[in-house]
Amino acid sequence: MEDAKAYSLSEVSTHKSRTDVWIAIHGKVYNVSKYLDEHPGGIDAIMEVAGSDATTTFEDVGHSEDAREVMEQYFVGTVEGHVPTAPAVRGPAPPAAATVALAAPAANASSSTPASKPTHSPMTLLILGVPAAAILGYQLLVRMPGGHSVSGHGHGHSGGFWTGFLISSTLGTFVLATAIIRLEKAFSISRDIGSFPTHITPTNPVTVQVTTNKGVLNPKEYQRFPLARKEMMSPNVCLFVFRLPTPRSILGLPIGQHIAIRATVNGKQISRSYTPVSNNTDKGELRLAIKLYSNGQLTGGYLANLQIGDEVEFRGPKGTMRYRKGHFKQLGMICGGTGITPMFQLIRAICEDPADDTNISLLFANATENDIIMRDMLEEWRAKNPKQFKVWYKLDHPPEGWTYGKGYIAKDDILTRLPPPAAGTQILLCGPPGMVKGASKSLLELGYEKPNAVSKAADQVFLF
The missing domain is CATH 1.20.58 (Methane Monooxygenase Hydroxylase; Chain G, domain 1)
Structure with a gap:
């Protein structure tokens, strides 16, 4: 690193074409031109920060240690005049139970407040x-x-x-x-009031139990969980159920966030992110709905061949979305295929919480009716919360008698099925790139804000 060439940010800014992409992160300069096609977040996420200092964006997304290791192979130099600062430490989660002792102060402890003279009423x-x-x-x-x-x-x-x-x-x-x-x-x-102490010291220390089940996930280290069950949910989507360390273990995943799976395939280490369809109320297991692609590096070459008892490496939580009850009054959701998984997590959390009155409108696109995964649960929640949760399905190839929409999600669907742009409204998108791109364009034309390539939880339009 001492012999690395130093570049000014002005020099870095000249490398921002799709064939020549440089970025700076924490004072280091990287040529990521050859990494564009492999980036899990897509090419646009990198192009938005091409030729600039991408440190803030890189940290906001919550990149893993693997991502940091991958970046090192694209290192070309340092930022001229950069003064290293201590990076923000993502500390470990709090312990499962903390004990706070409120002990009495020493008898000779002095006070800075003078004693009040006794007075009569x-x-x-x-x-x-x-x-x-x-x-x-x-x-x-x-x-x-x-x-x-x-x-x-x-x-x-x-x-x-x-x-x-x-x-x-x-x-x-x-x-x-x-x-x-x-x-x-x-x-x-x-x-008088001045003669009373500011707090009453108990004779014996009081022990307060603060119980926080932090879950088994670790954002810095991969852990191995064995496959307990798998079943096909649709012709090309499989439900994988992994066993956590104990029957009472919880995942510890905040609503809206996802996890990473790592595996070595054909001598190459591959990492992909997925959103579980289980949550912290599902003790002892982790459930993932994953679409299997025959040519997929991780899905076709690894996950499809998993056998019961095989262990898989997981790490998390990841992502910038963290759902907070009451932050938005209206949620509009646009998704396709397995893009339903992050939406499913949010819908479940809201519909199963009587105190959450957030309204949800879902547009869910698929190729055929058999491709609609977890439809039974969606219908159950709609039946229980007809005013709060609305869903509209669209199919490329609908069967006879189909009472919902046909074709791709169009601007008119968004206009008639989703809440209009407003301060208390958020639109969430997840699905195939073509669908997301088309929906984003329609949203912009209808007056919604332009989505950022790297979304933040408070954005009016959020891309998973």
Whole structure:
């Protein structure tokens, strides 16, 4: 690295054609021209940052360690004048259970706040003040010239009345004051706010159990899970069920995110991302619906040949989508084939949560009716939530009596079946590149925002 050639970002910016693509990441320059066709996110995702510093985009997507290793073979130099900084550390997930002890402070611990002086309540002052005033009044009375009454009327014998009145008032008030003071002490009402501690320290430490089942996934290390079951869901889509370490284990995958599978095929290490159709309520197993391509490096050459008991390497979570209840009021979904899997995860989370009132409109395209995977669950959720969840199917080759749409998803389908563009609306897309490209164009024409090649969870139009 010390002998690597240094390039200015201006020089990097001249390499941004489809046959000559350079990018900079964390002060390193890479020529990724030969990697375009192999990039799992597609060519457009790289072309959007071609000739620029792609560090932020690279980190936002959540690339794995494998991706970082792959990049090293395309390293050509460093960024001129780059000052290395400590990369953001994606720390490990919190432990399964954390114990927080709230212990009492040391007895001689000092406080920066001066102690408040004990004071009496206004009632106490009033009670003590009355007899004091009575005594003072009596003293004034007996010292008045001629011993006349305070009213100035009557004769000297009226002084006996006032003397008795003042003496009885004084004695009665003293008795009442004494009783109230004792009550104040009993109920601690004579202390002002400043005399109370800012918190009450328990005699014994309090132990609070914070239980968080973080799941078995590890974003930095691959783990091996054995295949427990597999079955065909459609002519070319297979359901793979993998067994987690224990019957009570959960995957620990945030809603909307995906995982990576790694395998060595014909001496070459291959990695692909998939969204599970199971979630954290499905204990002890991981379920994936994967379309098998005969010429697919991972699906045709590896997954299709898996036998029960074979172990597969997994890592995650991955992705920039992380569903948050209430973030959007309306979700519009456009998908084709196995592009339903990330949508399925979101639909399930919303429809199975009585407290989530997010409305969902789904456009689901397939070649034939037999290709519609997980239709039974979609129909069940629609029946239970008819106002909240709506679905419209489209088929290239519909059977006789088909009551839904025919052909590809068109602009009119989006206009009539999905919510209009608004601040509380998000559109999600996943499926074949041609479908996604066509739908993205239609959305733009209808007033939705242009989707980014690298989507973020808050985008109005999100591409999985």
